[in-house]
Structures are given as C-alpha cells and as structure tokens.
Amino acid sequence: MQLQDKRRIAVLSAYALVLHGFEAVLPMPVPWLRLGLANIITLVALLLYDFKTAMAVTLIRVTLASMFTGTFLGPSFIMSLGGGITSTAAVGVVHAVFRNLFGPVGLSLVGALFHTLAQLFLAWLLFVQRAAPILIIGPFILLIGTVTGVVNGMITGLLMRKLSAEETDNSGSNRLPGT
Amino acid sequence: MKKLIKKTTLADRLLLLILLAVSVSGIFVVRQAMPASADVVVEIDGRPAFSAPLSEDRLITLQSSCGPIEVEIRGSRVRIKDAHCPNKLCMKEGWVSKGVIVCLPGKVVVFADTRGKTRKNNLDAVTG
Known part of the structure; x- marks a missing residue:
C-alpha cells in the first residue's frame, strides 16, 4: 500500500469518525436510530477512489468509534460492523457492475437497504430468533433507512460536485482537503 | 434543491x-x-378443538365430556361463559387476555395469546 493511500484512508476515516461522533450528540426520537452520516464518507471514498479505500474507511470508523464509546466487541459493535461491511460491499458491487446506472442517491439507497437487511438479520440471529418481531419492525426500519439514505445520497452528490469543482480549480493536485 | x-x-x-x-x-x-398470531386456542381432551383470533368478538359452544361449554371472545379477552361442570372454576376465572383457563372435569384448556406455545413445549416444571 502506497503512503498516499494510507494518508488518504487516515484522513477519510477521521472525517467519518467526526460525523459518527457528531451524530451521537444529535437528539433522536428513538435511541437506536442513526442518520448514518458517516456513510457519506464511505460513498465519497468509493466514488473518489476505489472499493478498497471505502471498505478500509468503514472498518476503521466502526472499530474506532466502538472503542471510543466502549462498545467494542459488544452486540452493538457487531450490529454496526455487520451493517457497515454488508452495505459497503453491496454498494461496491453495484457501483462496479452498473457503472453509470446509479448516482450518489441510488448508491446511498442500495447501502441503506443492505444495511437494514444485515442489521435485521443480525438482530434476529443475536437477540430475538423469532421471525414475528423482525417482520413487524422491518418495514419501519426500511422506511427510515430509505429517507436517511436519500438525504445522505444528496449530501454526497453535493460534496462530490464541490470536490470535482475544486479539482478543476487546483488542476487535480488536491482532491480532498488534507489528502 | x-x-x-x-x-x-x-x-x-x-x-x-x-x-x-x-x-x-x-x-x-x-x-x-400479525393480529392473527395473538389468538385463542381451545383444546379438549388434549386435542385442538377450536382456534380464532383474539381480536374478533364471538361466542362459540363446544362439546366436552361434561356437556356443552360456551367460550366467549370479546374486546381481546376470552372467558368461559357457561359450563356444566360441578364447581365451575373455569367460569370463576373470568376474563383472560393472556394466559390459560382450565376446566378439569371437561378436560378443556383455553389458551389466550400464548403465541403458538402449547403445553407440549411450555412446561412449568418436570419432576422425576
């Protein structure tokens, strides 16, 4: 791995961690509900660089965030890790297979969908092991995930346009502030 | 935008x-x-004789070994309205929204909202 790659991953992970932490401060109607703002960084990493960078950023973000909040290797960490890996992998595959079919919003929705599915599966596996509660809560979580997915996708779209505008200004020397 | x-x-x-x-x-x-999953199951002599969702009001009469027994479902609760057993303990049990009503002489058991569990896999205790 090039030094450039490492620095890039480190900076993106830092951004993701800040968003992850910022999110925890926001008041939420339901405690386990998250906006998933950190996924914006995962998407940016994928669109700006490659799948490997996006996955590395996701893994570092989930691991470090759980260490900071003291939930490392706990159930919420496993839920978070499973959702992160599954959604990043799904978005990576969709982005690679259908190159120009989906924009940031579509990719974000794919991520939200697979994040929801993975977390519901893990919740079933780890906590309830009965289909009924998962089926009851599933559509609600999918709906919330879809809404936050659209918002995150739009922010990602904005960010990408800002970054590409900056790139043309600086003739490609500075792709992301700090990298 | x-x-x-x-x-x-x-x-x-x-x-x-x-x-x-x-x-x-x-x-x-x-x-x-989903509401169909919370329901009433009546077993007579160990065999399921009747089942219905707890959400629908109804009055049914079933035949047990000590005469007809009337089971009433109303307002998501169930009771045994009339029985012909000697002590009528099942009637004194009153309305039940979650649990079991037993009529021992008639060998009738009414399960309310036990979520698919029957006494076969829901033993309180086993003694040797």
Missing part, C-alpha cells in the same frame, strides 16, 4: 420509489397479517 433532483438518474428515482413502496406496503401487510 432543483439541481439536486435533476442530478439523480432514472435508476435512482426508480429505486427510491420501489423502496418506499415496499416499506410502506410492508407496514400495512404485516399489520394485517
């Missing part, structure tokens, strides 16, 4: 519509399908 919406591809919008449709219809489909 307008620019943002214009920037989305057709596939983006289709995916959004599909996800919204699936989740919203999913909420209603599940709500329709």
Whole structure:
C-alpha cells in the first residue's frame, strides 16, 4: 500500500469518525436510530477512489468509534460492523457492475437497504430468533433507512460536485482537503 | 434543491420509489397479517378443538365430556361463559387476555395469546 493511500484512508476515516461522533450528540426520537452520516464518507471514498479505500474507511470508523464509546466487541459493535461491511460491499458491487446506472442517491439507497437487511438479520440471529418481531419492525426500519439514505445520497452528490469543482480549480493536485 | 433532483438518474428515482413502496406496503401487510398470531386456542381432551383470533368478538359452544361449554371472545379477552361442570372454576376465572383457563372435569384448556406455545413445549416444571 502506497503512503498516499494510507494518508488518504487516515484522513477519510477521521472525517467519518467526526460525523459518527457528531451524530451521537444529535437528539433522536428513538435511541437506536442513526442518520448514518458517516456513510457519506464511505460513498465519497468509493466514488473518489476505489472499493478498497471505502471498505478500509468503514472498518476503521466502526472499530474506532466502538472503542471510543466502549462498545467494542459488544452486540452493538457487531450490529454496526455487520451493517457497515454488508452495505459497503453491496454498494461496491453495484457501483462496479452498473457503472453509470446509479448516482450518489441510488448508491446511498442500495447501502441503506443492505444495511437494514444485515442489521435485521443480525438482530434476529443475536437477540430475538423469532421471525414475528423482525417482520413487524422491518418495514419501519426500511422506511427510515430509505429517507436517511436519500438525504445522505444528496449530501454526497453535493460534496462530490464541490470536490470535482475544486479539482478543476487546483488542476487535480488536491482532491480532498488534507489528502 | 432543483439541481439536486435533476442530478439523480432514472435508476435512482426508480429505486427510491420501489423502496418506499415496499416499506410502506410492508407496514400495512404485516399489520394485517400479525393480529392473527395473538389468538385463542381451545383444546379438549388434549386435542385442538377450536382456534380464532383474539381480536374478533364471538361466542362459540363446544362439546366436552361434561356437556356443552360456551367460550366467549370479546374486546381481546376470552372467558368461559357457561359450563356444566360441578364447581365451575373455569367460569370463576373470568376474563383472560393472556394466559390459560382450565376446566378439569371437561378436560378443556383455553389458551389466550400464548403465541403458538402449547403445553407440549411450555412446561412449568418436570419432576422425576
């Protein structure tokens, strides 16, 4: 791995961690509900660089965030890790297979969908092991995930346009502030 | 905002519509399908004789070994309205929304909202 790659991953992970932490401060109607703002960084990493960078950023973000909040290797960490890996992998595959079919919003929705599915599966596996509660809560979580997915996708779209505008200004020397 | 919406591809919008449709219809489909899981099961002599959702009001008469027994479901609760056993303990049990009513002489057991569990896999205790 090039030094450039490492620095890039480190900076993106830092951004993701800040968003992850910022999110925890926001008041939420339901405690386990998250906006998933950190996924914006995962998407940016994928669109700006490659799948490997996006996955590395996701893994570092989930691991470090759980260490900071003291939930490392706990159930919420496993839920978070499973959702992160599954959604990043799904978005990576969709982005690679259908190159120009989906924009940031579509990719974000794919991520939200697979994040929801993975977390519901893990919740079933780890906590309830009965289909009924998962089926009851599933559509609600999918709906919330879809809404936050659209918002995150739009922010990602904005960010990408800002970054590409900056790139043309600086003739490609500075792709992301700090990298 | 307008620019943002214009920037989305057709596939983006289709995916959004599909996800919204699936989740919203999913909420209603599940709500329709689920109340049936909380229901009343009547066993007579160890065999299931009757079952119905707890949400529908009804009055039924079943034949037990000590005469007809009337089971009433109303307002998500169930009771044994009339029985012809000597002590009528099952009638004194009153309304039950979650649990079991037993009529020992008639060998009738009414399960209310026990979520698929019957006494076969729901033993209180086993002694040697």
